[in-house]
Amino acid sequence: MRLRIFTYAVLVAGCLFAIFPYFLTVLTAFKGPGQLSETMPWEPGLPPSTAAFGRLFDSGFGGYLVNTALVTAGITLGQVVFAILAAYAFARLSFPGRDALFWVYLSTLMVPPVVTMIPLYLMMQKLGLVDTWAGLMLPTMLGTPYAIFLLRQFFRGIPADLEDAARIDGAGRFRTLVSIVLPLSKPILVTVTTLAVVANWNSFLWPLIITSSEDKRLLSVGIALFKGEIGVDYNAVMAGSLIALAPLLVLFIVFQRFIVRSVAVTGLK
Amino acid sequence: MLRPAPRRTRQVGKAQQTAVAYALLAPSLVGVLGFLLAPVVIVLVLSLFDWKLLSTPEFVGLANYSRLFADEDVWHSLLVTLYYVVICVPGTTILSLLLALLVDRKLRGMKYFRALLVIPWMATPVALGLVWSWIFDPGRGALNQFLGVFGIDGPAWLSSPVLAMPSVAAVHIWQFAGYNMLFFLAGLQNIPRSLREASSLDGASPVAHFFTITLPLLRPTMLFVLITNVIGSFQAFDTIFVMTEGGPGDSTEVATYLIYDEAFRKFDFGYASTISVLLFAVVLFATITQFVYFERRTTYEVSG
Numbered sequence: 001m002r003l004r005i006f007t008y009a010v011l012v013a014g015c016l017f018a019i020f021p022y023f024l025t026v027l028t029a030f031k032g033p034g035q036l037s038e039t040m041p042w043e044p045g046l047p048p049s050t051a052a053f054g055r056l057f058d059s060g061f062g063g064y065l066v067n068t069a070l071v072t073a074g075i076t077l078g079q080v081v082f083a084i085l086a087a088y089a090f091a092r093l094s095f096p097g098r099d100a101l102f103w104v105y106l107s108t109l110m111v112p113p114v115v116t117m118i119p120l121y122l123m124m125q126k127l128g129l130v131d132t133w134a135g136l137m138l139p140t141m142l143g144t145p146y147a148i149f150l151l152r153q154f155f156r157g158i159p160a161d162l163e164d165a166a167r168i169d170g171a172g173r174f175r176t177l178v179s180i181v182l183p184l185s186k187p188i189l190v191t192v193t194t195l196a197v198v199a200n201w202n203s204f205l206w207p208l209i210i211t212s213s214e215d216k217r218l219l220s221v222g223i224a225l226f227k228g229e230i231g232v233d234y235n236a237v238m239a240g241s242l243i244a245l246a247p248l249l250v251l252f253i254v255f256q257r258f259i260v261r262s263v264a265v266t267g268l269k
Numbered sequence: 270m271l272r273p274a275p276r277r278t279r280q281v282g283k284a285q286q287t288a289v290a291y292a293l294l295a296p297s298l299v300g301v302l303g304f305l306l307a308p309v310v311i312v313l314v315l316s317l318f319d320w321k322l323l324s325t326p327e328f329v330g331l332a333n334y335s336r337l338f339a340d341e342d343v344w345h346s347l348l349v350t351l352y353y354v355v356i357c358v359p360g361t362t363i364l365s366l367l368l369a370l371l372v373d374r375k376l377r378g379m380k381y382f383r384a385l386l387v388i389p390w391m392a393t394p395v396a397l398g399l400v401w402s403w404i405f406d407p408g409r410g411a412l413n414q415f416l417g418v419f420g421i422d423g424p425a426w427l428s429s430p431v432l433a434m435p436s437v438a439a440v441h442i443w444q445f446a447g448y449n450m451l452f453f454l455a456g457l458q459n460i461p462r463s464l465r466e467a468s469s470l471d472g473a474s475p476v477a478h479f480f481t482i483t484l485p486l487l488r489p490t491m492l493f494v495l496i497t498n499v500i501g502s503f504q505a506f507d508t509i510f511v512m513t514e515g516g517p518g519d520s521t522e523v524a525t526y527l528i529y530d531e532a533f534r535k536f537d538f539g540y541a542s543t544i545s546v547l548l549f550a551v552v553l554f555a556t557i558t559q560f561v562y563f564e565r566r567t568t569y570e571v572s573g
Contacts, residue, residue, distance in 0.1 A: 010371060015385040018447055021400045022388075024411055028403065041404075041411035078296075086297040094283075095290040105297075108305040110556060112504050114525045115549045118315065118532050118542050119308035142300025173289055202393040204507045205525075209533055220395045224511050227399060234403050241396035248391045256384045260451065 025245065028238035029053070036235055052235035056243070060214060064222040065243060068201065071137060071218060076196040078141030083192065086143055087151030088177050092160070102152075105145045113205070121209055131212050139206070147192045154188040155181060190258045194251075201248055219244045309549075315542035322536030333543040343544055345519060346527040347551070349434070350503060353523055354555075356438035357502040362494055364446040366487075369453030370479075383454070386447035394444070394507035401440045402427065402512050430520040433513050437521055440508050445501075449494050456490030457483070492563045496556055503552050524548045 024041055029052055031045030039045055089095075090102050120139050121130070129135030162184075163176045171179070182189070204220040211217060217225075223240040252259060291298075316333055320326040337343055372383050389397075404411045405426040413423030426436045460483065468478045484491075506525040509515065515522035515530075522530075524544065532541035 004376065007371060007374060007376065011382045014368065014371075015382055018386050018389055018443075021397070021404065021443075024404065025400050037409065040414055041409065042415075082296040082300070085293040089290040089293040093286050093290040093293075095287040098290070101294075104306070105301055108301055110500075110553065111305055111309055112500065112549060112552055114504050114506070114528060115312055115545045116305060116308035117528075118538055118545060119311035120304060121532075122311070122315075122538065123304075123308070139300075139304040142304070143297035145301060145305070148297060198391050202391075202395075202507075204393075204395050204510075205529070209529075220393055220507075223399060224395045227511060234406070234409075237399050238403060241393075241399050244393045244396040245400075248393070249388070252384075252388060252391055257380070260380070260384050260387055 022245065022249070025238050025242050028234055029242045031235055033233075033235060052233075052239040055233070055236050056239050059226070060217075061219075061222060061240060061243065063215065064217050064219045067216060068219040068244075069247075071133070072197060072200040075137050075141045075200045076193060078137070079144055079147060079196045079200075080189070080193055082141075082143035083147035083151055084177075084182070084189075086148045087155055088181065090148070090152045091155035092163070105148060108145050109149075117205065117209065120206075124210060130210060131216065133216065135210050136207060136216065140200070140203075144196070147196065150188060150192055151185070154185055158184050187258070190255065194255065194259055197251065198248060312542045312545050312549075315539055316546045318539045318542075320537075320539040322538075326539070329539075333540050336540065337543050337547060342519070342522075342527065343547070346522050346524045347547070349519070349521060350505075350523045350525075350548075352434055353438055353441075353505055353521075354499060354502045356435060357441045357505075358495065358498045360438070360442040361445050361449055361498055362491075364442060365449035365494070366453050368446060368450040369457055372450065373454055373457045383451075386450060388447070389444045390448035392444060395511050397440065397444060398508035398511035401436075401443075401508070405436055405512075427513055428517050430517050433517060433521050437505075437509055437512055440512070441502060441505065445498070449498065452490050452494050453487065456487045460486050488563060488566070492559065496559055499555050499559065500552055503548065503555070524551075 020042075027044055028036070028041065030048040030050065031039065032049035032051055035045030035049065086105075090098065116139075124130050124135040124139075127135075129138065158181060162180055166176045166180055202220065203218075204224065207218045207221050208224070211221070219240075223237065223244060226240055227237055315326075317328060317330060318326045319329045319332065368386060372379055372386070407413055407423065407425035407428070412426070416423040424432060426432050464482055464486075465478065468482055473481070504525050505523050506529065509521055509523060509526060513521045515526045525548070528541050528544050528548065531537050531544060535541075
């Protein structure tokens, strides 16, 4: 009994510690400039003020938000679709070079993105894609080795008999993939999509390098540069951070059960 | 149960299957070969060139490497990176393992606690860096205001050369402890419950049980968590970019930051590539060392 109370106490403390920066962000974002210096950081500013958000949106933040949502959706869609196709080929088809190629894919997991950053930039320059949507999205949207790996493992666990039956009935490869394999793969698809959305929404270094014009600016780059432009306007900086943090937080709350269960799956190799 | 004839004997064209396979693989092949493998080759080639913005690339052999070995900034940034890794990796690993032990119990509401602990993992690192800069703010920030309640005069966390790095590393630990907890939790739940009951019947203390049974059985999870964290923390950039910009002085100038600086502020692509190669070599070395270490330990257990 005493152990249980102790466990709960530690858990509550841990969870408070995990989420208190979010609280501070919300509190600070809704304070007016005067309230910031009159209240403790953990006290709410009364009445709440949305002035900070007004300043943000005046400086083009709405555009960054739309850009980030569209680019995240576009890259994620590409990554998931192309990873499904590749994973299906690796899991179900036999062709010369399959195992060697799969090994090549896996080995690229060890390449740190920092290492590829300069060559990628120069490649985009050669292709004339610096500061374009294509340059921003192309290098990552063709499927990630990690997603391909996770999907392949899952597809291999689906009994091939199911597909054979459909194929005897005359369904083609593509039909069996869409109507039999994918519906059975929902858990792993949620995992792969979540990992992709988080990575793409949060992406910073590549957008920082490859885009320069303001109409193509993403949230992450926007708030990082914002700090330099306006100095220590913590109200506005926290309002901007809140806009960046909130959508993933909502996503997490909605899919919380799936995510917690499925993230753990990815570590089991 | 009767099975249909093995698929592979169906001669409906091996060639056709190969064609379908490569059609399905085409997009990811472009991605993996063109945007992951080719850049590795290119960065190696670039490291042999002197190439600044607006100049024509000139082959200089290993000149960049001799400059690298004599460059104190590079070695300093490598040490700074190692310092960051040495705080983050054990900090994250130990904390996440402790959390996993804590949430691996059947208690009411446990799934909500698990979920709350994972939330920081999803946070945009740049936004997070700004939020923590605000918490660490020496004047109005939450941390020093909180310390002030107890009459403690808190330091200027991020502008002190001594405290800046531990502060930045603490944010990394805060962000990833809950996430890594999930892997340990999965590992713990794979350990048969009968083992736990057996050792408690033997009268082993929970602590002894942990070190003799649980920890060795968690070895594959441990390897996964260590490797992903080492690779991840060697590449720290986003939070440092917004929290300290490598400063104060160069006390948080990690390797990634130096590479970014050389390539995209000084436009010295050749030399920046050389530093990239060095960082890649260090990350590879660290990864392979861990594999070998864990391999040996496992063999030792089996033979001993």
